[in-house]
Amino acid sequence: MSIIVDESTTVLVQGITGRDGSFHARQMLDYGTKVLGGVTPGKGGEQVEGLPVFNTLAQAVEVTGANCSVIYVPARFAVDAVYEAVFADLKVVVCITEGIPVMDMLIASNYARARGTILIGPNCPGITSPGKCKVGIMPGHIFAPGPIGVVSRSGTLTYEVVNNLTEAGLGQSTCIGIGGDPIAGTNLLDVLSLFEADPQTKAVVLIGEIGGSDEQLAAQFVASKMTKPVVAFVAGQTAPPGKRMGHAGAIISGTEGTAQEKIKALQEASIPVASSPAEIPQLVRQALSAS
């Protein structure tokens, strides 16, 4: 079944004429994603990778009937692109952009939720349901369809984990990068609940990192509401407090948000936590055979 995106997902690329937008439009098309067009204000009428470019998202939706958009727009203008997508009543919006002010995202994510649009990101690699649809910048070749749901705050670490899973014969139902910012439109808990309800997903791999309390809340949800096994990995045990480790959301404030605290919360919810990414497939196998 997969979650959020599948064969019925049709995609518009916001920022399609830019360097990243055009490159990833091609990559998505090559994967088999139904990309129907794109938007760059002022460039309506042009073509990118054989796709029509529109001046506004509303026009693009009216003409193509697309139900999803992906945003490759610079940080200063990205949140406006999010609003444009929500106003167009899109089902799913994936915001790749890094560097969006937190306050902007606080308001936009609350608004999207109130309007019923699923916002993924920002500062994320996107979402892939293997064999069906890829929205974002994840490299297609690492995926294989299967029963493992993957949810992560990271980019390349996710690829590493997915690659290991695929090589171990553990294909994926859907893989979602929720992003590395402090505010994520869709958080770990939101995704776990969707995986729990998805018939194709038999087990979940959760990849967390320092900062915030998303993993702790996810652990509570798993303990109380989830029947499917979850295996986790948390990056940043070596991170010193107070230092931003790349991602805007990866920072230990005082004593809050340490990897140790997250690992403890996950273990208390009976979620095995891998000591290295390579250990994950073995833990998933054990969890699947035990369930």
Added chain:
Amino acid sequence: MNIHEYQAKSLFKAAGILIPEGEATSSAKHARGIAERIGPPVAIKAQVQVAGRGKAGGIKIAKTAEEAESHAAAILGMTIKGLPVRKVLVEAALPSSAEAYLAVAIDRAQRKPVVISSPAGGVDIEEVARKSPEKIVRTLVDPLVGLKDFQARAAASPLFQDPSLVKQAEVTLKNLYALFVEKDLSLAEINPLVGTEQGIVVALDAKVITDDNALFRHRDLAQMRDLEAEGPGEAEARNNDLSYVKLDGALGCIVNGAGLSMATLDLIKHYGGEPANFLDVGGSSSPEKVLVAMKILLADKNVKAILVNIFGGITRCDDIAVGLVSALEQLDVRLPVVARFNGTNQEEGNRILQQANIHTAETMDDAVQEAVELAQGQSAP
């Protein structure tokens, strides 16, 4: 980004939040002049971005202008938790009758700004949260509608016993929230917020953290950056679109992606090594970036070996390989290097490295184990 207390107080003042009369200075003599102007007693406070200034002797009360000068001279020479004290804040020492805690922060899980208020001021708020959490009131603000008056009233009421202080605190709270939103802050904290013996509510301390992502639209805040408060290499990395944090070990790392980078450091420790740094070279494959990354990494003289861990999605492994080979040549690097490439064009990337006699490993675990041994075995040249 962190800013100093005196800078945070200037923001508070402009936002209509009362602060003690004062001025920051880097001269002990000037400190005396400020003390004379304000009138003793004055507090002399080290301006360093660390907790525990008081315990380290960085906060002193001066009863005369002469004392102000001598205290300032002593504190200006100090290093507190590794940071040199370049400025002191000289401000009126106001006797207080009550101390509370007030802050505005972001509740990430709820995706809302949160006002945190407590009558337990002047102490470590994390301690209060651990020992007496019932003393802390958290008021979530819906960012779509802002802080409502009824919320401000409810949040202010536990701060003080005296109703006239509560009324003033309500105004302070509203101003603090408005400042938080207007300046794109991540944290605005007043600890303690005091009721003076004259019955006035004043912010005795001020801590502000700004949102790095929003600095582009706040030039005044961006100019407050204290480069000395940053770790070595961080500013240069930032200016080149890299992320770098210096650590204490001998194994230097270059990785693409923050999560993968952190996981690599964790794995190094897992195998008994000590990472020298966190370095996320990011999504682009440009040789220039690899060169800058290598320069920053090598500025750390503790580095005895280098681990390069790349998972190429959009990043092409052959591009990184070219950049790496060129950087090692240009910088005449004699240290052992282990590289692990996976993903896009990995075969080509490995071929380029092998031709340059750079050791490649197949898996992340292999690469880390080999690199750890090299860093430990390598003696100083």
